[in-house]
Amino acid sequence: MKEKILEVNHLMFAYDRNHQTLKDISIAIYQQEKIAVLGANGAGKTTFFLNLNGVREPTSGEIRYRGELIDRKNINKLRRNVGIVFQDADSQIIASTVKAEVAFGPMNMKLPRAEVEEKTMAAIREMNLEDYTARPPHYLSGGEKKRVSIADILAMDSEIMIFDEPTASLDPVNAQVLEEILDKIEEKGKTILLSTHDVDFAYRFAKRILVFCDGQLIGDGTAQEIFEDEDLLKKANLKKPVFMELYDLLKDRGKIKETTEYPKKISDFALLL
Template identity: 50%
Template sequence: MQPILQTRELTFTYEGQPTPALDGVTVAIYPGQKVALLGQNGAGKSTFFLQLNGVLKPDRGQLLLDGQLVTYGQKSLSNLRQQVGVVFQDPDDMLIAPTVLGEVSFGPMNLKLPKEEVSRRAHQALSFMQLEHYASRCPHYLSGGEKKRVSVADVLAMDARVLLLDEPTASLDPQNTVLLRTALDALHAAGKTLLLSTHDIDFAYQWADRVLVFSSGRLIADAPPRAVFGDSELLRLSGLVPPIWYAAAHTLQKAGLLPPGCWPTSSTELQASLLVPHPPTV
């Protein structure tokens, strides 16, 4: 299968900084993957996203979309940004229109699509994010979680195939976290490729099928979640800690209460895997 996105030795240094924010990052992202980016602040995760969307141009290295080299000309960048959408950590950085409908319509309008297609895309995106009843409201007065969902709808209305989400669960209350998780699952089921940068280790462990670990601008691990969190030396080097479900499973395996190699990601999976009788769920 051909990667949808690919980087080769991607290197970038911010002006005035002595060390690279990205240092020789080579990675291939395949269609339909759910990828979590982990690492401490300043590790390079957000810079990597800005490279994948063409906001930043590398000092050295290459970015490919569908096997074609991104040349950073107007046409090449326009195509890249239609295919790869970014949802920034602070949704206020993305909101510009006086109404939610106008906000979500803005991207398709800039593509010079017919009015009917702009309306179809905008209403479809609002429906997908359960925001139809917010259409006439001002996005600047919504809650943080609602703003974040509007930001995701912005990208959906552009019909992007790849979504880059920077800290999507940061500062969300439990209800909006559940709504966002539901939306991510639906987006994946619809065939979208999702990359998510987060400090929420438990969320990444439960959600991702692949984890990229960054440290000091370098990609130091690329593996399934269980392989990453089972590597104690990697966790030490990257400043990460095991997710709660992984740590609990490790303890129960040592006590002989879980079979070796069993790594549940939820209470339901854990209960089903225990080697001792357990009371039924009420």
């Protein structure tokens, strides 16, 4: 059994008195999980993320990090260990050079200068940004800015890494590069949560899927469990991934061998044909 890292109990959050944005969310997140968070715009995904990393404070309920109840006195523990990459990289980037941007987090953690340098350059190398260290990040391309934003949280060595719509505005090549980066992050033992509207990406990537609708968590299961639930998909305004629809079509026509698990890659289909 993997170790529980983050626990949310009866989380409620409201931006104003007239509308509850998050409604009684309870969930446990474990070490090295790959979780996709799905739901329509306004379902509460981003607000949920902002509560998880301490940018927002719950109206009621509790968040525990490794068993410790998080409150205003120890909120920085949550912020150090739960990093977030926002959908709009420009809203996250603040420094005048790429190196200064990546070093910002470790410096704020008041680490020794040598350790700041070591963590900064390791993250820059990981994201293949060595040739960009002295360049102003605001003038980089969308894909390059995304890599800088990821380097930001890599340098802080966050245990949980959150990505809010990571493939938004990326072309297909850079989206593929991002998927490869996410795989490398998982190999380092990190826990990854990401929100996306791309159900095909979520199906390929996630071992667990959370579904939000109108501020409520209405689905929590494996990718296959979630995407086989027609009623859930309809309620959340989601659709089946293309590979699942293609498999069902070929199976119904007797063109493919039946299996207990849906294929996720072309190579999986090749084995069944």
